[in-house]
Every structure is written in structure tokens, then in C-alpha cells.
Amino acid sequence: MDPDTIFRTANLLALAGWLVLLASPLWPWQAERLSGLAIPLLLSVAYCGLIFAFWTSGKGGFSSLGDVARLFQTRQLLLAGWIHYLAFDLFVGAWIVRTSRSEEIRFWAVVPCLVATFLFGPAGFLLFNAIRSTKSIAAQPGMSTKVMS
């Protein structure tokens, strides 16, 4: 099994997970199980397998940026790093969907967060928490309510 085949398969799998999340209002329970658990777990198995087989062949390390760059010169470890992205981003995407349901945030507000997480990971996480905070601020009794009561 060559790295390019694994790369394509992992990408397809992650993409399917994101599509399921976008359609999650239709089947919330199944979407959560699939995109929040099954697919990230499958990607994790692939990640661990790659690390098990190739961690000794990598040069470099984590102590400097140059070391990290050298580590990713090994194609299989670069692939492992990419699968790490895919798995954890999707997991965060599923967490966003789950949290938005329990906190009654409307799905149209969640969609841009999902897109941002898919493309830029932490940016989507930041956006979602920003939206969350505006909602919780709005829910608290503010100045205007005090005046009215």
C-alpha cells in the first residue's frame, strides 16, 4: 500500500464525514456516530499504523522548527501528520454540531463554522466559540432588560 493511495482514501473518508455533518439536521444521531466517532477512529488506526511502521525512519524531532521540517521530509510521516489533521478537524466539526444542538444554536450559523473548520481548522473553532459567546451574552439579563423591569 503506497502513501499516495492511503492519502486519497483518507481524504475521501474525511470528506464523506464532513458531508454527513453538513446534512446532520436530517440524521443527528447517525451523523454524530459516523463523523464524531467512526471515521476519526478509522483515521486514528491509520495514523498509528503509519507511526508504528515509520517512526524510526524519520530524522529530526520536535525541539526546533528545523527539526519538525526534517521530520516531515519522510513522506510516510508527512502523511501521518496530514491524517492527524483530518481526524482531529473532523472530530472538532462533530463537536461543534453536537454543542450547537445542545445549546440550541441555529444550524445556519453552524454551517460557516463547519466550512471554516474544514478549511482552516482552528479558525472554525474560534468562529464557533465567538458565536456561542454572543448567544450566551444575549441570554444574560442586560442593561435594557433592567431598565424595562
Add this chain to the structure above:
Amino acid sequence: MSIVEISRAPSIGRPIAINWLRELSARQSALTGAGVLLVVAMLPMGFAFLLDTRLFNGIDVWIKPLKFALAVAIYMFTLAFFASWVDEKVGTARWFRVLSWATASAGTLEVFYIALQASRDEASHFNYTDNLHMALYGLMGIGATLMISFSAILGILIARNGKLDVAPVIKDSVVLGLTLAFVLTLIPAGTMSAMGSHWIGGVHSDAGGMTLTGWSRDGGDLRVAHLFGTHAMHFIPAFGVVSALVLGPEKRWPVWLFTVVFCGFVAFLFFQALAGQPFLPRLH
């Protein structure tokens, strides 16, 4: 006293595998946990097996840790299954739980070290390259001895449990199986450790070995006696169940006779290997 008691059938409804795991976990959670952990670890190791092109002793580096993970998992599940056959006071005693934890940890660490060494393309057993690896190999021996000792301890505790409500032939078969698994493992395993190899004569490689087991086909291999010896804990109780069903639950002699024959068979395998003879020679 009924044969049905030998395995309380889990309730129907959930998937059978989950029911069985629940049942085993209720009997002994540490041993069951170790077994589950090892089975789960086989997934990424299996994937590594598909990717890795490195060979050790002529075969893929991941074959050995995969075999050990499966074997130790089966061992842990077996111990967990029989852990509820000891006196309830003993089974819930602190020392018994500590011993279960120690056994579960020893088995898990054993496989962890084998996998770590496989990932480095280095030997785990019989590694005499430097002091560190010799010390670690020594620790593996201590861990393995601790692990297999639990089988004998369990056998003795079950023998002493007068309240156990199973057919006499079943009880005898389990006691004999668990105790002899300890003896019949220690002898071949100790011998191969003392000799520094499990191969005696023939080509020292797994490349031409038997399918699945990898046993030598052109020389002696002590792993054969090790496998059958350790599986005394399955073969003898399995015979006990058959004997109870066919010859009746009160007749104990069939299982004692079978045990003698089985020990003779393992002894034959042991001396066959020592004589440098393969278990099944290659056909020309």
C-alpha cells in the same frame, strides 16, 4: 449441579460479542481490560504490517507482535473467564485483585515491548546486543513467569473452592488444565531461554516456516511444545465438557486419562524439538 453452569449464558438482545465482554469484565475487569486493549492494538499493528516492508528473521517485522497480542489476549480472556470460579471471598480479596492487575500489566507490557522492538527492527527475545537489551529481556522473562503463574494459582484456588457448583469432571478438567498450562509452558519456554534460541538445527529463519505458526520445517522448534503446553488450559477443559456430555458429569477418570495422554504428547513434542526434528517436515 448442571453442565449449563459451566458458562452462564449471556442474555440475548445485544450483540453476542458485547455480552460476552460484559460477562468477562464482571468476572475480572483488569484481565478483560488487558485482553480488549491487546485486541484493539492489533488494528494499527495490522495496518503497520500492510505498510512495513522490513523483515526480521525472514518475515515481516509485525507478525511477531500481532501473534503475541492475539495469544496474550486469549490468555487474559481465559483467566478472566475462570476468575469467577474461585471462592467469592478470594475473588474479591485485595491480594487477588492486585495479582490480577499485575498479570494484566505484565501481559500488556510484554506485548508493548515486543511491538516497540519490532518497530525498531530489533529482537525482543534473545537480544544479547548490549546490557540494556539483556536486562530488558531478563525483565520479559520475569513478566512472562508472573503471567503464567497466575494460571497455576487460579487452578489451585478453583481446586480449593468447595462451593463451586459445576460437574466434578468439569472442575477436574479446569483445575488440571490451568495448573498444567503453567508447568508445560515453563519447561519449553525456560529451555529455549536457556539455549538462547527456540530453533534446534535447521535454518534459523521464519521464512520457510509453517503457515500461521511459522514453526521450523527442517529442524527442531521448541515453540511447538510451548503452544500445545500453554493451550492445556483450553484442550483439557474442552475435553472435560465433551466427556461430561457424552460419558456423564460424574465420571472423572476420562479427563485424568486424557490429561496423561496430553502431557505425553507435549513431552513428545518437547523431545522431538530437542532432537532437532521438525514437528511436520517439509514434503519433497
